[in-house]
Amino acid sequence: MVTMRDVAERANVSIATVSFVINGSKRVAPETRARIEAAIQELNYRRNVVARALASSRTRILALLHPDLESRPNATVIQFVMGAAHGARERGYDLVLWPVNDDEQMSHLLAGGLVDGVLLMEVRISDPRVERLLASGVPFALIGRTEKDDLPYVDIDFAATIELAVAHLRSFGHERIALVTQRTKAQAGHEPGRIMRVESAYLDAIAPLGAPPAIVAVEGTSAGGREAASVLGADFPGSTAVILVNEGASAGLVKGSRALGRRVPEDLSIISAATTRELGEMIEPALTVMAAPAPQLGRLAADALIDQLEGVQDAPPHVLIPCALEPGQSVGPAPVD
Amino acid sequence: MVTMRDVAERANVSIATVSFVINGSKRVAPETRARIEAAIQELNYRRNVVARALASSRTRILALLHPDLESRPNATVIQFVMGAAHGARERGYDLVLWPVNDDEQMSHLLAGGLVDGVLLMEVRISDPRVERLLASGVPFALIGRTEKDDLPYVDIDFAATIELAVAHLRSFGHERIALVTQRTKAQAGHEPGRIMRVESAYLDAIAPLGAPPAIVAVEGTSAGGREAASVLGADFPGSTAVILVNEGASAGLVKGSRALGRRVPEDLSIISAATTRELGEMIEPALTVMAAPAPQLGRLAADALIDQLEGVQDAPPHVLIPCALEPGQSVGPAPVD
DNA sequence: CTGAAAGCGCTTACAG
DNA sequence: CTGAAAGCGCTTACAG
Structure with missing residues (x-):
C-alpha cells in the first residue's frame, strides 16, 4: 500500500x-x-479514507435509515434509494443502507461515529427515531415529514398532487370522487405522515364539490385493492372516480372493480398517485398515474443533508415536489345516470 | 464523546x-x-468504528457495486439489495451502495481502503469489473456468474428453473414452447451471463420434445413485451406456451397477445420466471410465476463474502438456487387444433 | 492476567 | 510557502 x-x-x-x-x-x-x-x-x-476520517472526524458516509423493505413490492422505493446514492456519490459521499427497526440498535449505530449524517425514510407523524436522532446530535434529513415543520425534509407535495388529480377528474365531469389510501398497523399518531396529509388534502380539494367524502384505507396488496373495490361498491356506490394513493393495491382495485361489474373507466375512473408510470402500464387498462418524483427527491434529500454538513445553507431546507400527471386509459367521462 | x-x-x-x-x-x-x-x-x-478500522485495517464495510438501477422497474432488485444489507448487518457489517459504471472511478474507490469486500451485481459473461477487482486484491463475491466458474458466486439456478418450467408446461400437454428473454445493448461476449445460461438451459430442456426452438429477445419494458407477442405470432405461430425470463416485459406480453386475439391461457400459456409473485398478481390473468429467491441470494452473497473475509471457508462458495413455481392463472391445457 | 508503547495513515494548529 | 509534531481513538505485539 x-x-x-x-x-x-x-x-x-x-x-x-x-x-x-x-x-x-x-x-x-x-x-x-x-x-x-x-x-x-x-x-x-x-x-486512505479511513485515516482521513479519523484525523478529520468526518467520514463522508451518509446512512439511509429505513424499516424492513425486503418484502415490499414498492416500485418507488428503489428510485428513492438510488437517487440518494447517486446524489451522495456526486458530492463525494458514500451511502450506507441501515435496515433498522428498534431504536436500541439505532443508538448503537449513531454513537459509533461511522456516519456524518442520516437520511430517514418512512417518517411517521410522530416518530421516535427523530427524537433519537435529535438526541444524538447527528445531522439528518427526512424523506417525508413529521408533525413539526422545523426539521429539514424533502417530500412529495401531496396537497398539490391531490388538487391536480381532482382537477383532472373534474375536467372529465366527475363530482363524486373517492379516496383510497393505505392502512397501517401503526398505532394512532404514529402513522406515516403521508396518509394524514393525503386525507386532509383530499377533503380540501373535494369541498367545493359539495359531495360527501368517501375514504377507504386498505393494505398495500392486491387483496387490499380488491377489498377497496368492494367497500367502495357497498358504502359509496355513487362514486364515479377514485384517487388511489396506495401503489401496491392498484392492480387489485382494477381487478376487483371489474369483478363487481364496474368497468374501468366506463363506470369508474381511477388515478393512481405517487407511483411509477411503468407500474401503471402493467395494468389493463393502463392506469392514469401521477408519477412520484422519487429519483429527484432521493437526490435532493442527499443534497439537503450534505448542505447541512458543509454549512452551505442557513435555514433547514424544505423541499416539496408534486407528482406529475401521466395520462393512461383509466380515466374517462363521468357516466350519466 | x-x-x-x-x-x-x-x-x-x-x-x-x-x-x-x-x-x-x-x-x-x-x-x-x-x-x-x-x-x-x-x-x-x-x-469508535473509524478508529477501530484504522488500527485493525478492517472497516467491516461491504460495498454493493451495481450499474445505474435508478430507472429500472425491477421488483427483484430491491429484494437482492435488502437481502444483502440484512445479511451484512446481522454479521456486524455495513453495506454501502456504489452506483458505478466506468472503471476509472472504480479503481479510485477500491484503493481508498473504505471497504473490506465487494458484492458485484449484474455480472456479465466477460466482465471488466471482475478484472479490476482481481487486480485490486479486494475480496469479492458475485451475484451472477462470469464464464469462469472459479470465483465465488451466488446465482439463480437457471438450468433447474427452466427445466421445472418446461416440465410444468408439459404436464399441461404443451410441446411447442417458446422462450422470451431480454435484449441487451451490450456487445457480444459482454451480455449478462443470465441470458446465455437461460438460452442453453432452454435448448437442453426442449430437446426431448423434438420441436424446433423459438427464442425471442426484447427489451424489458411493456413495449418490449408487446413486440415479443407480435414476433411470436409472426415467426412462431405454432407455439402454445411461453417461458418468459424478462420481468419488465411480462405485462406487455399478455396485453400484446390478447390484442392479437390470443387469449391467455386458452390459446397461449405463460410462465414468468425470475420475478416476484406480487408482480405476477398485478397482471390479468394473474401470472404463473417462478419466484426469484432474491432475498435469500442477497443474504447468501453477503454471507459468502464475509466467510471469505473471515477465513471461514476453504473453497470459493458456489450457491445456486432455483426459482420456485407459484401457480397463477396463466397456464392452461395446450389447445387441441 | 495486565500494562506501556508503538503504530494505523492521515489532518491541522503552530512555528518559522 | 513549508515542516515538525501532536493527535484522531483504537489494536496489537511485546514484556512482565
Whole structure:
C-alpha cells in the first residue's frame, strides 16, 4: 500500500505539504505542487479514507435509515434509494443502507461515529427515531415529514398532487370522487405522515364539490385493492372516480372493480398517485398515474443533508415536489345516470 | 464523546484491557471484566468504528457495486439489495451502495481502503469489473456468474428453473414452447451471463420434445413485451406456451397477445420466471410465476463474502438456487387444433 | 492476567 | 510557502 509518506519522500516534501495539495487546503508553490502531483501519478497514490476520517472526524458516509423493505413490492422505493446514492456519490459521499427497526440498535449505530449524517425514510407523524436522532446530535434529513415543520425534509407535495388529480377528474365531469389510501398497523399518531396529509388534502380539494367524502384505507396488496373495490361498491356506490394513493393495491382495485361489474373507466375512473408510470402500464387498462418524483427527491434529500454538513445553507431546507400527471386509459367521462 | 480512555480511567485499567474485553480478544480476570463492563454501562460507551478500522485495517464495510438501477422497474432488485444489507448487518457489517459504471472511478474507490469486500451485481459473461477487482486484491463475491466458474458466486439456478418450467408446461400437454428473454445493448461476449445460461438451459430442456426452438429477445419494458407477442405470432405461430425470463416485459406480453386475439391461457400459456409473485398478481390473468429467491441470494452473497473475509471457508462458495413455481392463472391445457 | 508503547495513515494548529 | 509534531481513538505485539 502506498501512503502519503511515500509520496512525500519521492517529492522531497513533508507529508503536511502533500496533504495540502491533495485537499487544496493551503497555498502551495507551483513547482512544489507539480512535483507532488507527479509523485502521486507515478505511485498511483490514493488517500486512505479511513485515516482521513479519523484525523478529520468526518467520514463522508451518509446512512439511509429505513424499516424492513425486503418484502415490499414498492416500485418507488428503489428510485428513492438510488437517487440518494447517486446524489451522495456526486458530492463525494458514500451511502450506507441501515435496515433498522428498534431504536436500541439505532443508538448503537449513531454513537459509533461511522456516519456524518442520516437520511430517514418512512417518517411517521410522530416518530421516535427523530427524537433519537435529535438526541444524538447527528445531522439528518427526512424523506417525508413529521408533525413539526422545523426539521429539514424533502417530500412529495401531496396537497398539490391531490388538487391536480381532482382537477383532472373534474375536467372529465366527475363530482363524486373517492379516496383510497393505505392502512397501517401503526398505532394512532404514529402513522406515516403521508396518509394524514393525503386525507386532509383530499377533503380540501373535494369541498367545493359539495359531495360527501368517501375514504377507504386498505393494505398495500392486491387483496387490499380488491377489498377497496368492494367497500367502495357497498358504502359509496355513487362514486364515479377514485384517487388511489396506495401503489401496491392498484392492480387489485382494477381487478376487483371489474369483478363487481364496474368497468374501468366506463363506470369508474381511477388515478393512481405517487407511483411509477411503468407500474401503471402493467395494468389493463393502463392506469392514469401521477408519477412520484422519487429519483429527484432521493437526490435532493442527499443534497439537503450534505448542505447541512458543509454549512452551505442557513435555514433547514424544505423541499416539496408534486407528482406529475401521466395520462393512461383509466380515466374517462363521468357516466350519466 | 466518551472514549476508551474514559472507560479505562473509570475502571482503573489500561485501555488495552478495555479493548480486550470489548473484543473478547484476550482472557481477562472476572472482577476486572466486571469493572470494565460496569464502566461501559455507566458511561454509555460505544467504540469508535473509524478508529477501530484504522488500527485493525478492517472497516467491516461491504460495498454493493451495481450499474445505474435508478430507472429500472425491477421488483427483484430491491429484494437482492435488502437481502444483502440484512445479511451484512446481522454479521456486524455495513453495506454501502456504489452506483458505478466506468472503471476509472472504480479503481479510485477500491484503493481508498473504505471497504473490506465487494458484492458485484449484474455480472456479465466477460466482465471488466471482475478484472479490476482481481487486480485490486479486494475480496469479492458475485451475484451472477462470469464464464469462469472459479470465483465465488451466488446465482439463480437457471438450468433447474427452466427445466421445472418446461416440465410444468408439459404436464399441461404443451410441446411447442417458446422462450422470451431480454435484449441487451451490450456487445457480444459482454451480455449478462443470465441470458446465455437461460438460452442453453432452454435448448437442453426442449430437446426431448423434438420441436424446433423459438427464442425471442426484447427489451424489458411493456413495449418490449408487446413486440415479443407480435414476433411470436409472426415467426412462431405454432407455439402454445411461453417461458418468459424478462420481468419488465411480462405485462406487455399478455396485453400484446390478447390484442392479437390470443387469449391467455386458452390459446397461449405463460410462465414468468425470475420475478416476484406480487408482480405476477398485478397482471390479468394473474401470472404463473417462478419466484426469484432474491432475498435469500442477497443474504447468501453477503454471507459468502464475509466467510471469505473471515477465513471461514476453504473453497470459493458456489450457491445456486432455483426459482420456485407459484401457480397463477396463466397456464392452461395446450389447445387441441 | 495486565500494562506501556508503538503504530494505523492521515489532518491541522503552530512555528518559522 | 513549508515542516515538525501532536493527535484522531483504537489494536496489537511485546514484556512482565
